[in-house]
Amino acid sequence: MGIDSLIDKILDSYNTYGGVNRKETENFPNKENIVSILMDLQWLIFPGFKTADSLSKDNLRYETGLRVNRVITMLTTEIQKAIIYISNKSSCSQDIQKSHCFELAEKTSVAQIEAIPEIRKLINLDAQALLTGDPAAQSIEEVILSYPGLEAILVYRLAHFLYKKGVPVIPRMMTEYIHGKTGIDIHPGAEIGHSFFIDHGTGIVIGETTIIGNNVKLYQGVTLGALSVQKNLMNKKRHPTIEDNVTIYSGATILGGETVIGKNCVIGGNTWITQSVPEGTTITQNK
Numbered sequence: 575m576g577i578d579s580l581i582d583k584i585l586d587s588y589n590t591y592g593g594v595n596r597k598e599t600e601n602f603p604n605k606e607n608i609v610s611i612l613m614d615l616q617w618l619i620f621p622g623f624k625t626a627d628s629l630s631k632d633n634l635r636y637e638t639g640l641r642v643n644r645v646i647t648m649l650t651t652e653i654q655k656a657i658i659y660i661s662n663k664s665s666c667s668q669d670i671q672k673s674h675c676f677e678l679a680e681k682t683s684v685a686q687i688e689a690i691p692e693i694r695k696l697i698n699l700d701a702q703a704l705l706t707g708d709p710a711a712q713s714i715e716e717v718i719l720s721y722p723g724l725e726a727i728l729v730y731r732l733a734h735f736l737y738k739k740g741v742p743v744i745p746r747m748m749t750e751y752i753h754g755k756t757g758i759d760i761h762p763g764a765e766i767g768h769s770f771f772i773d774h775g776t777g778i779v780i781g782e783t784t785i786i787g788n789n790v791k792l793y794q795g796v797t798l799g800a801l802s803v804q805k806n807l808m809n810k811k812r813h814p815t816i817e818d819n820v821t822i823y824s825g826a827t828i829l830g831g832e833t834v835i836g837k838n839c840v841i842g843g844n845t846w847i848t849q850s851v852p853e854g855t856t857i858t859q860n861k
Contacts, residue, residue: 602659603652608747611648614641615732616725618690619697623718646683653679656742682739686732693731696768700727703769707791723772726758733762766790767818774824781813783831790816793824793843801830801848817853 588594595601613625618641622629627637657675698714701724705711717724729752733745745762753759757776760766764780767788772778774794780786784798800812811831818837822828825844828835835841836853845857 601655603655603744603747605747605751607648607652608744609751611645611652612729612732612748612751614645614648615686615690616728617641618645618687619694619728619732620718623715642687646680646687649683649686650676650680652744653682653736653741656744660742682736682741685739686735689735693728693735696731697724697728699768700724700770703771703789703791704773707771708773721773722756723758723775726752726756726760726775726778727766727770727772730760730762730764730766734764734766737762764813783811784813785815787816787818787820787837789819791821793822795825796822797827797829799827799829 595604617625618638621627621634621638629637654675657679661675701714701717704717704721704724705714711717711721729748733748736748737745749760749762758772758778760778760780761782761784763782764784764786766780766784766786767790769789770786771789771791772793773791775792777795778792779797779799781799786798798814798816802812814828814830814833814835816822816828816835817839820835820837820839820841822835822841823843826841826847827845828841828847830848832850833848834850835847836851836855838854839851840856841847841851842856842858845859847857851857
């Protein structure tokens with residue numbers, strides 16, 4: 575079979591099964607663009623830490639402005655795609671889409687930039703929690719550069735902002751990108767308080783309707799999940815609530831939307847919990 579015939583067969587499959595993101599149509603957000611936006615947003619949070627830039631007092635404003643403008647431009651385009659895609663799945667008219675989606679996308683992109691100082695405040699509290707809680711951590715700089723848990727939390731906080739603004743698809747693309755990189759799966763819909771501590775982190779799962787309070791610590795392999803994954807539970811509270819000052823050790827599984835882990839609890843490793851735990855309780859496999 576010749577090359578042209580092979581190409582024809584692949585093109586036929588495009589027509590049969592779809593799955594082509596073409597620029598000449600009202601297309602879907604592009605993953606490479608989303609990752610590029612995410613890199614610029616992370617730079618704005620911790621400038622000079624994860625890129626080869628040589629920053630100084632003289633060029634910091636220029637480099638910051640470069641990324642601010644690039645994020646607004648690119649994120650506006652990708653949010654616009656997402657809005658139009660969702661609108662096409664509903665019954666919205668093309669006139670409504672074209673008259674409102676760009677304005678809404680640009681407004682949301684600017685709001686994301688406006689939120690950077692507040693997100694920086696939160697992520698610095700998270701970094702401080704890691705420094706204070708892990709005897710192996712020597713400095714904030716080490717935590718920023720080498721702790722995958724902090725990077726996963728940072729991307730979650732950026733994605734969560736867009737999720738709360740009602741942006742379709744893109745927040746999930748962001749958190750799934752960092753999930754693939756760190757092994758830490760935090761749904762952008764989860765609600766997480768300040769000074770959040772993730773150590774090691776690989777295998778952690780935090781579901782969409784999870785609520786986590788302040789000063790919570792999670793170790794590797796923790797699952798905060800649902801008792802059931804039936805589709806009719808969409809938009810319902812399916813995942814647990816973890817109150818302030820709780821520590822959950824590696825391998826613990828906590829399930830269910832009505833499950834509440836009270837303040838100051840300690841959940842031991844490899845435990846299985848499907849009902850609420852009173853405040854101040856220590857749970858182990860034998861207890």
